[in-house]
Amino acid sequence: MSILEVKDLRKTFGSIVAVDRISFEVMQGEVFTIIGPNGAGKTTTLEMIEGLQEPDTGTIALKGLNWKQHGDKIKQFIGVQPQSSALFDLLTVYENLDVFASFYNKTRSLDEIMELINLTDHRNKKVKALSGGQKQRLAIGLAMVNDPDILFLDEPTTGLDPQARRNIWDVVLKLKELGKTTILTTHYMEEAEKLSDRVCIVDQGRVVALDTSKRLIQQLTQEREIELVFAGGPEAAKRAANHIDDEPSVSRSAVEGARVQLWSVRPEETLYRLFRFTTEQQLEVEQVTIKDMSLEDVFIAFTGKEWRD
Ligand code: ATP
Numbered sequence: 001m002s003i004l005e006v007k008d009l010r011k012t013f014g015s016i017v018a019v020d021r022i023s024f025e026v027m028q029g030e031v032f033t034i035i036g037p038n039g040a041g042k043t044t045t046l047e048m049i050e051g052l053q054e055p056d057t058g059t060i061a062l063k064g065l066n067w068k069q070h071g072d073k074i075k076q077f078i079g080v081q082p083q084s085s086a087l088f089d090l091l092t093v094y095e096n097l098d099v100f101a102s103f104y105n106k107t108r109s110l111d112e113i114m115e116l117i118n119l120t121d122h123r124n125k126k127v128k129a130l131s132g133g134q135k136q137r138l139a140i141g142l143a144m145v146n147d148p149d150i151l152f153l154d155e156p157t158t159g160l161d162p163q164a165r166r167n168i169w170d171v172v173l174k175l176k177e178l179g180k181t182t183i184l185t186t187h188y189m190e191e192a193e194k195l196s197d198r199v200c201i202v203d204q205g206r207v208v209a210l211d212t213s214k215r216l217i218q219q220l221t222q223e224r225e226i227e228l229v230f231a232g233g234p235e236a237a238k239r240a241a242n243h244i245d246d247e248p249s250v251s252r253s254a255v256e257g258a259r260v261q262l263w264s265v266r267p268e269e270t271l272y273r274l275f276r277f278t279t280e281q282q283l284e285v286e287q288v289t290i291k292d293m294s295l296e297d298v299f300i301a302f303t304g305k306e307w308r309d
Contacts, residue, residue, distance in 0.1 A: 035186055
């Protein structure tokens with residue numbers, strides 16, 4: 001069931017077109033990630049959906065409701081992660097949650113939220129004494145106080161070290177277990193790949209690709225790269241490559257020393273035929289690797305831009 005529907009959203013700032021007719025739907029319970037280069041329009045898109053900016057044109061339906069007519073209702077079932085700078089530095093973790101909870105009629109148990117964001121042990125610690133990652137988790141906790149169905153996290157892990165980033169991933173996955181829908185933006189490709197049910201790649205204000213990362217990768221190419229290393233050195237590698245080059249599943253191959261690289265649309269078939277040959281010819285294969293495309297390869301293919309963390 002669709003919980004958010006965005007249609008033909010457009011937003012300009014003077015001559016800058018920040019968002020250029022973006023459309024997508026988010027399903028209930030999904031982790032939906034918007035990725036894109038700097039200035040692609042991610043934050044503007046998110047802020048329009050959160051009701052913080054008004055689109056020039058286009059429509060946004062959250063559970064079928066729109067901001068103009070149903071703003072108060074929408075605020076009850078969405079949660080927006082505030083910037084870390086919006087936290088009260090001199091108040092404790094618990095007190096921050098308590099202040100935010102006072103804005104709402106309905107709240108989730110604060111003890112439960114502290115468990116969820118793994119800050120129970122720090123409940124009486126002042127925000128100024130927390131690490132960057134703990135502050136970000138608290139910010140997610142603040143977005144949870146009204147027990148929302150939909151959470152918006154804008155770059156929740158930017159600037160965090162890998163371990164702190166993983167701790168945030170754990171929180172996002174717990175939210176998913178609770179049946180929440182999470183819409184997030186990120187600069188980290190690995191994060192998009194690990195967390196998301198679907199990934200929306202945005203560039204220059206437009207959606208250039210939208211699907212599961214697995215299908216995006218498949219859509220881009222059916223080919224997989226296989227790498228083999230032969231114990232018999234360059235001679236063995238050349239013989240194997242010459243043999244397998246004739247296979248219809250193999251589009252190309254390259255030999256470098258004892259190493260053979262193959263690109264195949266049916267890797268299982270290619271390997272089956274190759275191993276039959278190497279067994280017959282008693283060529284010892286020292287190492288076999290089947291390389292996967294990554295979401296990063298997809299990003300580069302769709303946007304023509306290198307990915308920079
Ligand atoms: P980043 O990854 O750097 O946060 P982003 O994908 O979130 O980028 P946006 O912040 O949405 O991109 O910006 C999209 C474009 O709109 C950029 O060219 C930006 O400079 C411009 N822009 C955004 N907000 C404003 C504003 N208030 N006034 C003028 N231009 C703006």
